[in-house]
Amino acid sequence: MSDSTTFSQHINDGYTTKGDYITLGAAIYNEEVIGDAQIKIPLKTLNRHGLIAGATGTGKTKTLQVIAENLSEKGIPVLLMDIKGDLSGIAAASPGHPKIDERHQKINIPFTAKSFPVEILTLSEQEGVRLRATISEFGPVLLSRILDVSETQAGIIAILFKYCDDNKLPLLDLNDLKKVLQYATQEGKEELEKDYGRISTASTGAILRKIVTLEQQGADLFFGERSFDVEDLCRIDEDGRGIINIVRLTDIQDRPKLFSTFMLSLLAEIYSTFPEQGDSERPELIIFLDEAHLIFDEASSALIDQIESIVKLIRSKGIGLYFVTQNPTDVPDGVLSQLGLKVQHALRAFTAKDRKAIKLTAENYPISEYYDTKEILTSLGIGEALVTALDEKGRPTPLAATMLRAPMSRMDILTDDELKELLGKSKLAKKYNEAIDRESAYELLNAKIEKAEAEEAKEAAKKEREKLNTSSSSRSRSRGTSTTEKAIVKVLTSATFIRGALGILNKILGSKK
Structure with a gap:
């Protein structure tokens, strides 16, 4: 050396x-x-x-x-x-x-x-x-990789992000993401399938379990x-x-x-x-x-x-x-x-x-x-x-x-x-360090669900009233006809009517004699 x-x-x-x-x-x-x-x-x-x-x-x-x-x-x-x-x-x-x-x-x-x-x-x-950081900033690709989901499940996450973008639903925290997953397979199933295709309940369930695992490690403190x-x-x-x-x-x-x-x-x-x-x-x-x-x-x-x-x-x-x-x-x-x-x-x-x-x-x-x-x-x-x-x-x-x-x-x-x-x-x-909890997908979807439920309840009540009104009208007509007939029969068969009628007949017969 x-x-x-x-x-x-x-x-x-x-x-x-x-x-x-x-x-x-x-x-x-x-x-x-x-x-x-x-x-x-x-x-x-x-x-x-x-x-x-x-x-x-x-x-x-x-x-x-x-x-x-x-x-x-x-x-x-x-x-x-x-x-x-x-x-x-x-x-x-x-x-x-x-x-x-x-x-x-x-x-x-x-x-x-x-x-x-x-x-x-x-x-x-x-x-x-x-x-x-917000869920939206994280994005569907990075989120899918962190959650280690399958290709099909990653596609569903991308669809959900697209749906939220199209409908101005901010994805801020894990509650927002979980609510969108729930909505996609329950109340909003028909709406999403119409525009974005069928979303499997089994796949959304698997994604939800992955989110819960992440949540248990404290990620709910990070997202928001x-x-x-x-x-x-x-x-x-x-x-x-x-x-x-x-x-x-x-x-x-x-x-x-x-x-x-x-x-x-x-x-x-x-x-x-x-x-x-x-x-x-x-x-x-x-x-x-x-x-x-x-x-x-x-x-x-x-x-x-x-x-x-x-x-x-x-x-x-x-x-x-x-x-x-x-x-x-x-x-x-x-x-x-x-x-x-x-x-x-x-x-x-x-x-x-x-x-x-x-x-x-x-x-x-x-x-x-x-x-x-x-x-x-x-x-x-x-x-x-x-x-x-x-x-x-x-x-x-x-x-x-x-x-x-x-x-x-x-x-x-x-x-x-x-x-x-x-x-x-x-x-x-x-x-x-000031926590901010502004209106996001969780609140907006809850409001949408509540509005839909209220409209459904209102429509159901309206149909019930119409049904009751139709039934009541039918019964009223039935009751009206029956009472009139009974009144006529009652008058025609009463003793006073019979006596009066017989008296008139007697007078007519007497005058002819």
């Missing part, structure tokens, strides 16, 4: 950049930190996505924190998924430590303790700015108004630093369906909203997906296809996606092949399966004349990682074992009082 001077030149040639950049740390060679061989990542390549991987406790979260801080300093907003609940400390400055000073002396980067502008967001009942405007993720503070948006997800670790639903909705909205910018000098927004395996573990093939499509296309909008997970094999190959920056922390070889995973992982990195990749993957220390990125021309940089810089902010969570103070300063809470 070459000496450290040659190695240093090798690294500096590979990581030289003319434009703006962030520095991750300094390279390690022969167990020695080479302070003048620094790992610089060009800002213009950060929208090419990335991966942060490694075993538990090797420093993945701290690497995420370092990159987020440096992006914020460069005026680039960040969105973090905080599943473990240990990222809120970014809002407070690091208290410092002698080991931090020692590390930064080795990597030849000055250390300054800083806090960063943070906005706390939430999907659940935890405190924070509420994240919501007011919809979150993704432009609010791209805010800059008064000092020109990018806001770090942290989504608190500590209470939905066991609800991967909700996490996937939120992520795909967010990415689809960003893709449809943000303008094309091609290869610009800096990204518009960087999104970190911690515990990325939660997205892929229970995803259907259709859902993974959707994710792969978004990953391939969204970089042209200036958006970088960074997947944080234990092993690169947690990420589908179609996604992994799109990732430009790779930060690989240590892996542990406890079992034959682990050794096989290490071998596969090593094959994902450029061949290096300075490192045995499989060997170094198991010998990296905490806060050390193998790094490869893309240079300004989009070419892979040399593989570098790297001692990473320490976070400038606190490597611990905020206290309850600090979190409360931070939430109290939120500029978005007033905008999004």
